[in-house]
Amino acid sequence: MIKPNDSSHWVLKPRTGLGNISFGMDRNAVNAIAAYGAVTGSRDSNPIPEDEATAFLRTLGVPDSDITAALGKQAEFVRPNVLTEARATGLVLEYDETGLFQILADIRADKLNYDGRFIFREPPLDIIKHLAAALRERPIIFENEVVFANNLIFLFEFVKVSKDGPSYLDGSRADRTIIWRPKPRDMGEDLSKYKPMDL
8 A cells, every 4th residue: 555655746547647747748847847757768750760769669678579579560650740758767758749648657667556556566466456446447458468448548467368268377577567548549459359357
């Protein structure tokens, strides 16, 4: 549970933002809030030369084994007029012409919390159950991604589907991330292959 001296800057607010950050804010306003740390890397949405892409992906914590595949798919993920900023605190913030539109947090954001529980400090299945109860939404899962579709929250590598049945195994802690946004992404993932979780 959250202790009284922990910062409210790290409260996940579904479809709204994070602590004092709201979706739609411009980057200067976000950067004025010191609690989230300094920007360690930023990139616009133009295609990235491979050497720069490799360095940038490393600042995001992407393992070298995954960088080659990411570079090969780079063209599929290019979005016009998007600026991505990474921070040492484990946040990756994405901006477009309307302002902040997506937040990603990795395990370095260990103060990230929701409804009194730390997202990255507690057992992952317990966090998923807590989110489901607090959000009043049954999550769906495909492989290693859990989605709260109504609240636009996406958890990667918290748990994965067991090959032996309807149970869940812990995902890779090092690769664990959570993404949330205020509205669905244009041409986003088809969720028809995702199945409701048995919690």
